[in-house]
Amino acid sequence: MxxxxxxxxxxxxxxxxxxxxxxxxxxxxxxxxxxxxxxxxxxxxxxxxxxxxxxxxxxxxxxxxxxxxxxxxxxxxxxxxxxxxxxxxxxxxxxxxxxxxxxxxxxxxxxxxxxxxxxxxxxxxxxxxxxxxxxxxxxxxxxxxxxxxxxxxxxxxxxxxxxxxxxxxxxxxxxxxxxxxxxxxxxxxxxxxxxxxxxxxxxxxxxxxxxxxxxxxxxxxxxxxxxRPRTDYVARLVGLNLYRGHAADGGVRVADGLTLAVTDRVSGEAFVAFRPSAVAIFSERPEGSPRNVWQATVAGVQRHGDNLRVGLQGPIEAAADITPPAAAELGLTAGQRVWAAVKATETNAYPA
Known part of the structure; x- marks a missing residue:
């Protein structure tokens, strides 16, 4: 053209x-x-x-x-x-x-x-x-x-x-x-x-x-x-959590003490992204199927469409979308300590 x-x-x-x-x-x-x-x-x-x-x-x-x-x-x-x-x-x-x-x-x-x-x-x-x-x-x-x-x-x-x-x-x-x-x-x-x-x-x-x-x-x-957003602004624009880190052996190290397992083959400097709806929140550390799990603090909760968007702080900042019943069951309030989890299959990793 x-x-x-x-x-x-x-x-x-x-x-x-x-x-x-x-x-x-x-x-x-x-x-x-x-x-x-x-x-x-x-x-x-x-x-x-x-x-x-x-x-x-x-x-x-x-x-x-x-x-x-x-x-x-x-x-x-x-x-x-x-x-x-x-x-x-x-x-x-x-x-x-x-x-x-x-x-x-x-x-x-x-x-x-x-x-x-x-x-x-x-x-x-x-x-x-x-x-x-x-x-x-x-x-x-x-x-x-x-x-x-x-x-x-x-x-x-x-x-x-x-x-x-x-x-x-x-x-x-x-x-x-x-x-x-x-x-x-x-x-x-x-x-x-x-x-x-x-x-x-x-x-x-x-x-x-x-x-x-x-x-x-x-x-x-x-x-x-x-x-494949390449900056925080683009990630927010399209509604994704985005992190940059170093990839090796099936994971991307995005913060001290936190390496996210991914299914994409990537090495060296890389991005990893996932949707807020892929983030699950638990009051206690989850067991069972392999997940990326980290402890976080609830920064805030606000309505987002039919769901609630939860801001999480910790080794990484993240947004999680959960249903109102799930939020009520967890009793989410600002400052509360929770566990966040994302399946490796829900991530998208690609070269930086």
């Missing part, structure tokens, strides 16, 4: 440095994930021409948009890029129709044709009857769709989505995510989705790139990233 976007984004901001390489093919959706302060928004702004590059390049198709070392620079308004901002930034004094027509008008399309194109885009996003409404008269989901239509109306080669669902309530978010997935599937250009929400990324994107402290820490399709 040929890359439509090839960008190395280097931005120096005093103590912070962004240095990431992004490639996106035509018709592909790439999700850029990371914690707050990782550099996601800086990367998006650099692509849009709103943040100057210190070094690197932005190439879109055959066109070089930005290359500081060659003094190549393309102003934001001349880049074939559409942007949907987190707060949508619709023009409050314009109707939904004129908001969408704004892009084509800026590209030299006459008013009548631009408004006809805008009406077509509003129909595509299911808002034909809302054409005359001002942004303040729209719901959050409707405003998001107007912003998407406005971005797509210029037929961008690259579509940038900055936390496009973050401002929506849970129900609207669910419905809008389904709609957005459909529109992204129809978009012939490249799409970059900037988000901190793993569900948005897993549902909407073909590939994931995770950045921390301005650098890429992991990338790949959803299955690869979720199966």
């Amino acid at each position: 040929t890359d439509l976007l090839d960008a190395r984004l280097v931005v120096d901001r005093g103590t912070f440095r962004l240095d990431v390489h992004l490639r996106i093919a035509a018709g592909e959706v790439l999700a850029l994930l990371g914690p707050n302060g990782a550099g996601k928004t800086t990367a998006m702004r650099a692509l849009a021409g709103l943040e100057p590059l210190t070094a690197g390049h932005v190439r879109l198709g055959e066109r070089e948009l930005d290359r500081p070392d060659a003094r190549v620079w393309t102003p934001t308004e001349r880049r074939p890029i559409g942007v949907v901002f987190q707060d949508y930034l619709l023009f409050p004094h314009l109707s939904a129709l004129d908001n969408v027509a704004f892009g084509p008008r800026r590209h030299g399309v006459d008013k009548r044709k631009a408004r006809a194109e805008a009406a077509d885009w509003l129909a595509r996003v299911g808002l034909a009857e809302f054409a005359k409404r001002k942004p303040r008269q729209l719901s959050g989901g409707q405003a998001q769709r107007v912003a998407l239509a406005r971005a797509l109306a210029t037929h961008p080669e690259l579509l940038l989505l900055d936390e496009p669902l973050a401002a929506l309530d849970a129900r609207t978010r669910l419905d809008t995510r389904v709609e957005l997935q459909r529109h992204l599937a129809e978009h012939p250009g490249a799409t970059l989705l900037v988000t901190h929400d793993p569900l948005d990324a897993l549902v909407l994107a073909d590939r994931l790139v995770v950045i921390e402290h301005g650098a890429v820490v992991q990338e790949g399709d959803a299955a690869a990233v979720t199966a």
Whole structure:
């Protein structure tokens, strides 16, 4: 698959440095994930021409948009890029129709044709009857769709989505995510989705790139990233306990006095991961089938879906998901000493 976007984004901001390489093919959706302060928004702004590059390049198709070392620079308004901002930034004094027509008008399309194109885009996003409404008269989901239509109306080669669902309530978010997935599937250009929400990324994107402290820490399709996280942030993102240690003789030493038995063949520096639901908690040391067992202290208990998530401290920190009846039987309280156990068959070990 040929890359439509090839960008190395280097931005120096005093103590912070962004240095990431992004490639996106035509018709592909790439999700850029990371914690707050990782550099996601800086990367998006650099692509849009709103943040100057210190070094690197932005190439879109055959066109070089930005290359500081060659003094190549393309102003934001001349880049074939559409942007949907987190707060949508619709023009409050314009109707939904004129908001969408704004892009084509800026590209030299006459008013009548631009408004006809805008009406077509509003129909595509299911808002034909809302054409005359001002942004303040729209719901959050409707405003998001107007912003998407406005971005797509210029037929961008690259579509940038900055936390496009973050401002929506849970129900609207669910419905809008389904709609957005459909529109992204129809978009012939490249799409970059900037988000901190793993569900948005897993549902909407073909590939994931995770950045921390301005650098890429992991990338790949959803299955690869979720199966083998490589940092604590990624592990939390996909809901896994993750440890790094030294593997030898069927075990991974993850802490002083604790070696986790694993079934995967691995040696040297390695990661070992397991789901919170794989962790069993006992009031006394369990006997019977071979397990990884260690003593821990309950750090806290909170509801997690239909179960309870128990935070455990000890030689390793871990999360365990147990049922409310099991928690009641154990009488779990903060500070309580318990035994934690994980079967070797429930672990996933892989090279670091």
